[in-house]
Amino acid sequence: MISETALLLALLALVMALAAIGIAWMMWRRSQRKLEAMSTLMRELARNRDSYRKQLEELQTANIGMGKKLNELGRYLAALREQQQELALKDPQSKLYSRAARMVQLGADIEEIMAECDMPRAEAELLLSLHRRR
Template sequence: MWLQPAFILAMAALMLAMVALLVAWMMWRLCQRKLEAMSRLMRELTRTRESYRKQLEELQAANIGLGKRVAELHRQLGLLQEQQQELALKDPQSKLYSRATRMVQLGADVEEIMAECEMPRAEAELLLSLHRKP
């Protein structure tokens, strides 16, 4: 009875089915491990993304603050430039020095500067030495 072909065939089919089940179970376990590894990776990527999102928000806030500061500095610079122009217009002496400086840059000598700007020789010589191109 044990060696009948039907019995041998049934045993072979049972063995094949067991091998197939074993292979299927091993593949299922492998897929489970891969899924767990992918899940861990996804959690890590989510944490990293959140960290980058927070850093980006901080940078955006800092950028906004910096932009406001630059705008304020630009406004202050405009005010200072206006004040400087007003002072230049109010101070006739500075006009003379500006004119004398331009004359030096155009190549005027001490005598011309003294005559045109009504300044003493020492001041004219000082302007020449300060603003003459080498």
């Protein structure tokens, strides 16, 4: 027959084995929960990354469109400048009006404008009233 001591030792060993199994089980469950939390976090980060990537692509597309529009506006502005220069060369009278407008901005009176720009009083008065309203 097995002695009581041997039986107690066997029972103690069984309890310790069960305790070790229980502890291992709890540690495994804790690591499983951490793994699940990390997996959830990774999925969320991947969604965020994809969202940011899409936003970046949209911004790049908008920048390309804006660049094209700026080039178009630059060409349009250059054409307008060219037309303005052509008009200025074709109409020598416009030079006098530009000069008179500058004189008005500098504070010249009607007499000065008439004398410097060889302009009749009515035109000088009209120019003076137009440019002082602005």
